[in-house]
Amino acid sequence: MPFAGYDMPVQYDSIVSEHLACRTSAALFDVSHMGRLRFDGNGSEQLLDHLLTRRVTDLPIGGIRYSLMCNEEGGVLDDVLVSHLETPSGSRYHLLVVNASNRQKILRWITPHVADFPTVTMSDRTDLTAMIAVQGPRAVEITSRLFKANVDRLKRYRGVITEQFGKPVIVTRTGYTGEDGFELIVRADEATRVWENVLLAGRDVGFKAAGLGARDTLRLEAAMPLYGHELSEQINPFEAGLGFACNLEGRSFIGGDALRAVHAAGPVRKRIGLLFDSKRPVREGCGVTDANGKCVGVVTSGAPSPSLGRPIAMALVDVNAQEPFTIDNRGTSQPAKVTPLPFLRSS
Amino acid sequence: MSRSPQTLLYAKTHEWADVANEGADKVATIGISAFAIEQLTDLVFMALPSIGTKVVAGKEFGEVESVKAVSPLYSPVDGEIVDVHSDLPDNLDTLKEDPYDFGWILKVKMSGDTSLNQLLAHGEYERQCGEEG
Numbered sequence: 001m002p003f004a005g006y007d008m009p010v011q012y013d014s015i016v017s018e019h020l021a022c023r024t025s026a027a028l029f030d031v032s033h034m035g036r037l038r039f040d041g042n043g044s045e046q047l048l049d050h051l052l053t054r055r056v057t058d059l060p061i062g063g064i065r066y067s068l069m070c071n072e073e074g075g076v077l078d079d080v081l082v083s084h085l086e087t088p089s090g091s092r093y094h095l096l097v098v099n100a101s102n103r104q105k106i107l108r109w110i111t112p113h114v115a116d117f118p119t120v121t122m123s124d125r126t127d128l129t130a131m132i133a134v135q136g137p138r139a140v141e142i143t144s145r146l147f148k149a150n151v152d153r154l155k156r157y158r159g160v161i162t163e164q165f166g167k168p169v170i171v172t173r174t175g176y177t178g179e180d181g182f183e184l185i186v187r188a189d190e191a192t193r194v195w196e197n198v199l200l201a202g203r204d205v206g207f208k209a210a211g212l213g214a215r216d217t218l219r220l221e222a223a224m225p226l227y228g229h230e231l232s233e234q235i236n237p238f239e240a241g242l243g244f245a246c247n248l249e250g251r252s253f254i255g256g257d258a259l260r261a262v263h264a265a266g267p268v269r270k271r272i273g274l275l276f277d278s279k280r281p282v283r284e285g286c287g288v289t290d291a292n293g294k295c296v297g298v299v300t301s302g303a304p305s306p307s308l309g310r311p312i313a314m315a316l317v318d319v320n321a322q323e324p325f326t327i328d329n330r331g332t333s334q335p336a337k338v339t340p341l342p343f344l345r346s347s
Numbered sequence: 348m349s350r351s352p353q354t355l356l357y358a359k360t361h362e363w364a365d366v367a368n369e370g371a372d373k374v375a376t377i378g379i380s381a382f383a384i385e386q387l388t389d390l391v392f393m394a395l396p397s398i399g400t401k402v403v404a405g406k407e408f409g410e411v412e413s414v415k416a417v418s419p420l421y422s423p424v425d426g427e428i429v430d431v432h433s434d435l436p437d438n439l440d441t442l443k444e445d446p447y448d449f450g451w452i453l454k455v456k457m458s459g460d461t462s463l464n465q466l467l468a469h470g471e472y473e474r475q476c477g478e479e480g
Contacts, residue, residue, distance in 0.1 A: 014389050016388075016389040279392045281417075283417075303414060304391040306389075
């Protein structure tokens with residue numbers, strides 16, 4: 001199916017089998033559609049610190065942070081990963097991984113700010129590189145030996161530039177499934193070779209190629225937000241439950257004043273997790289009704305959970321809404337149980 | 348029971364119908380094709396109408412949901428539902444394992460057979476699937 005200008009499979013085999021491979025062994029995802037923006041030159045970290053809700057200036061070499069980019073009103077423009085990397089020849093740069101669907105918007109947003117930092121250059125590396133995620137309990141063990149560096153020693157949210165068969169590769173211990181694993185960035189012309197090598201390395205333990213469908217059910221079980229669903233310019237980070245990604249104290253960044261005001265007043269909506277006993281899947285857009293019969297919010301993501309064997313959903317609701325909740329599921333009223341997030345914790 | 352897919356009629360929307368004479372009435376047994384079930388994958392939910400409900404050819408009578416999406420089920424014939432395979436929603440694997448026998452969905456007492464002209468014979472249906480698949 002077409003997705004943000006990329007032609008991508010929803011599934012290779014079946015969503016459930018790909019999902020379960022990721023939970024029990026490992027799954028490979030082609031995530032080349034994610035935007036990759038590189039920042040070189042003195043002042044890169046000051047520029048990014050100004051653009052992002054989370055502090056960048058103290059990010060060590062090899063460090064990676066999940067952060068948000070907000071507008072002046074505190075609405076979320078995108079959620080991103082920012083990395084601080086060093087090449088084998090010793091040059092240092094920052095890499096920003098942004099959502100595919102937001103890449104052009106983010107480029108337009110950042111470009112005028114780059115102009116304020118004459119020593120900084122931004123380059124869009126998306127088309128020159130490919131990105132592969134290897135996720136699952138066996139991912140690190142099986143794929144570590146493919147790389148020159150001892151990448152199994154990387155801690156979560158750390159990354160390194162190393163080599164595979166003499167070709168450069170960025171290996172980060174990050175992901176979007178709730179499982180341990182790596183994300184790999186390679187030159188575009190190396191992508192097929194690396195993909196096939198990883199699949200081959202994990203063939204005997206059940207590695208599978210996985211599509212967008214499994215990526216969505218995995219991230220939903222892990223309660224990771226998806227831009228356009230749990231996040232948008234109309235939702236602030238505190239409503240989305242992402243206060244941890246906002247460093248409000250002692251720094252100045254775009255949206256900072258608005259976020260400090262929201263934080264002081266307290267958010268008016270909250271992101272919650274819902275579980276269902278009935279088998280009917282609950283989908284995005286279903287209304288949430290509270291104990292008083294009042295419409296108090298909307299389902300932002302929902303799917304049958306392959307791991308739990310029942311429907312799950314995340315919803316954005318008024319903070320004062322009274323449980324129990326029911327879901328208006330295309331004409332049927334379906335009782336919902338509020339459950340702590342994430343739905344599933346990896347072992 | 349052993350229903351051969353070659354002898355059935357098919358709607359473009361992938362439902363099959365097996366029309367049989369029962370006394371003076373024509374009764375159509377209705378299901379969905381193996382091709383459709385394979386395309387849907389990972390079925391998790393099915394909603395069916397109750398006995399006595401009127402159905403109209405080409406109109407929705409129920410729905411089946413996979414992990415990814417909801418798919419409406421369309422009646423291939425006009426008539427009234429005289430039997431519903433009510434165990435099926437709790438045993439969706441049956442659809443995959445045996446779509447033409449134990450995977451039947453409805454029996455409809457037909458109110459006329461003009462709608463049958465709209466249905467495809469097995470060969471035509473296979474050609475359509477070839478183009479879609």
